[in-house]
Amino acid sequence: MIYEWEMKSSSIEETTQLAEKLATHLAKGDVVTLEGDLGAGKTSFTKGLAKGLGVTRNVNSPTFTIIKEYEGKHMMLYHMDAYRVEEEYEDLGLEEYFEGEGVTVIEWPSMIAEQLPQERLSIHIQYTGETTRNIVITAFGQRYISICKEIFEA
Template structure:
């Protein structure tokens, strides 16, 4: 099952609050992908997910480390695939995707062939200096129910 929802955020703090709300519904093995230009708000969204999962401390982009791991009510795996190529299977990404935590992948198009079919794909576009358009594409019933709970109220 697949569904699509749109959301407009007017500030980084609003983006983080939205992500915190979504984090309340996430469970072990969940995967969210974030696609958008540099500065679109991928890291702001990831910070909100981390906060909603109870992660303490600073969360920043894993650009040069590829994967950062944080502990909260569930482990949070923050991945930046920008420097990866589709044949990066020796990194063991499936262990994160099928693991005991929540994974957020920035730049998922770089590893598209390795992504599981069930996930929440999020595309972020600049609308203005602080406003962003979010398109949520739920791939699977679990992600559809999360989006319905958040956006159809």
């Protein structure tokens, strides 16, 4: 079962507020994937999720470290950037993160598509202008569909 929802964001603040709101509905073991061109707002979205999870540290892209862990007031945030991951992704222990004590956010998930859990929340951010974005959220699995309906149909 799949659920898809689309919205327009007119600012970085609006995008991060959406992510912050989403974070309040997430639980340990949830997986959120983020797709979009460079500069589309993937890391800004992650900053909103982090704020919603109670992370107080500065969140930035884990481009060269691949995985950054942030301790939040409510739970951990595992922020991954799979852009530079090649065949070695099996050595990263991704399943441990997916089933771990926090929320896993993956930028460039297409690079590790075979490793992704079937049930997840997929977010595609498309750059449409200086501050505007088109955001498409696709929920795979009943848990994520319920979260989306609660947020977007309330």
